[in-house]
Amino acid sequence: MLMNLALIGFGNVARRFVQLLDELRVALRDEHDVECRVVGIATRRHGCAMDPAGLDGRQALETVARGERLEGLSTREAPRDALDLLRRLAPVAGAAPLVALETTTLNVTDGQPAVDHIRAAFDAGAHVVTANKGPVACAFGQLRAEALARGRQFFFEGAVMDGVPLFNLFRESLPAVRVLGLRGIVNTTTNFIIAGMERGQSFDEALSDMQRAGIAEADASLDVDGWDAAAKTAALMNVLMAADVSPAAIDRTGISRLTPAQVQAARAAGRAIKLVASAWLDEGGPRGRVAPETLEAGDPLARIDGVANAIYLRTDVMGELGIVQCGGDLTQTAYALVTDLVSVRRRL
Numbered sequence: 103m104l105m106n107l108a109l110i111g112f113g114n115v116a117r118r119f120v121q122l123l124d125e126l127r128v129a130l131r132d133e134h135d136v137e138c139r140v141v142g143i144a145t146r147r148h149g150c151a152m153d154p155a156g157l158d159g160r161q162a163l164e165t166v167a168r169g170e171r172l173e174g175l176s177t178r179e180a181p182r183d184a185l186d187l188l189r190r191l192a193p194v195a196g197a198a199p200l201v202a203l204e205t206t207t208l209n210v211t212d213g214q215p216a217v218d219h220i221r222a223a224f225d226a227g228a229h230v231v232t233a234n235k236g237p238v239a240c241a242f243g244q245l246r247a248e249a250l251a252r253g254r255q256f257f258f259e260g261a262v263m264d265g266v267p268l269f270n271l272f273r274e275s276l277p278a279v280r281v282l283g284l285r286g287i288v289n290t291t292t293n294f295i296i297a298g299m300e301r302g303q304s305f306d307e308a309l310s311d312m313q314r315a316g317i318a319e320a321d322a323s324l325d326v327d328g329w330d331a332a333a334k335t336a337a338l339m340n341v342l343m344a345a346d347v348s349p350a351a352i353d354r355t356g357i358s359r360l361t362p363a364q365v366q367a368a369r370a371a372g373r374a375i376k377l378v379a380s381a382w383l384d385e386g387g388p389r390g391r392v393a394p395e396t397l398e399a400g401d402p403l404a405r406i407d408g409v410a411n412a413i414y415l416r417t418d419v420m421g422e423l424g425i426v427q428c429g430g431d432l433t434q435t436a437y438a439l440v441t442d443l444v445s446v447r448r449r450l
């Protein structure tokens with residue numbers, strides 16, 4: 103089945119996704135009946151492009167790599183912005199399923215402009231796939247209700263732990279199970295900085311490594327101050343624990359005050375300092391917290407080093423379930439978008 107794709111945001115994740123689609127093209131077509139055509143791209147500073155007959159993904163990649171704008175790829179007047187693109191793609195949604203892939207910059211305050219992009223995509227008849235945790239952390243309940251009411255699909259596997267099937271696992275394989283709480287290490291950049299300081303790197307050197315790899319957020323203070331982890335905690339609570347919280351509701355402390363001496367002293371004493379995200383139910387409802395914790399050696403999170411992430415879910419029926427990602431980079435986040443596309447296809 104041919105699926106038309108509108109790429110809202112064309113940064114690190116979306117560009118790797120375009121390459122990965124090409125790398126997985128035969129398997130997606132032969133094993134999952136998914137064939138994709140990019141019909142529109144919207145960015146903030148690199149312009150927009152639209153062609154209902156299909157844009158050349160490789161050409162788009164080369165254009166932005168040269169630092170040029172995308173308008174020249176359009177066969178008709180280029181859209182002004184993401185909302186204009188989605189409006190003008192609405193007729194395309196009648197011919198073949200249209201899927202908007204939202205990968206714009208994270209905003210932990212209100213999830214914008216991604217929330218507006220997702221609503222505009224629903225208006226245009228599109229299903230939505232996103233790796234942006236902002237909308238899931240800030241407006242999940244409303245967006246899910248709007249998607250349901252309008253017969254649209256809304257998937258967000260890449261919002262937490264890249265392509266590791268966490269939300270898919272819960273949705274597809276744990277029917278009727280209640281998540282009572284969770285604990286995890288969910289921010290790669292801070293975990294890498296802590297591991298780097300344990301090895302003798304300075305805070306800034308370790309952060310620079312993550313920025314060079316395209317893993318740190320565009321605004322690295324979102325990682326260092328715990329906002330990214332708080333947004334993921336809110337997203338996990340909203341989806342897995344039926345909460346209705348935003349990142350600001352998470353009790354949050356970042357790692358900016360940690361020093362190499364502190365993390366090395368903890369290691370020397372057989373412990374480990376980690377930025378731990380946790381959520382639990384109390385009488386007032388679900389509560390969340392992100393803070394550096396000194397963990398005993400026997401704590402499974404104490405062994406989650408460097409680029410690894412882990413989440414342990416406490417459930418009513420299945421006891422405790424642990425999901426460990428030994429390493430992740432842009433390919434795994436891009437793959438999350440691919441798995442969500444296959445999920446859309448399976449429901450059509």
Ligand SMILES: NC(=O)c1ccc[n+]([C@@H]2O[C@H](COP(=O)([O-])OP(=O)(O)OC[C@H]3O[C@@H](n4cnc5c(N)ncnc54)[C@H](OP(=O)(O)O)[C@@H]3O)[C@@H](O)[C@H]2O)c1
Pocket residue numbers: 110111112113114115116144145146147148149183184205206207208215233234235236260261264316317318319320431432435
């Ligand atoms: N990088 C990772 O490893 C990773 C992992 C999991 C989740 N994520 C999430 O995935 C999303 C994308 O990450 P990224 O690393 O690809 O970010 P990025 O490289 O900074 O790219 C963001 C893209 O969004 C575009 N954009 C921003 N505001 C826009 C607007 N109002 N309208 C249209 N386009 C807009 C930017 O346009 P310009 O190109 O013109 O600046 C850029 O193309 C973020 O929400 C991030 O939290 C990233």
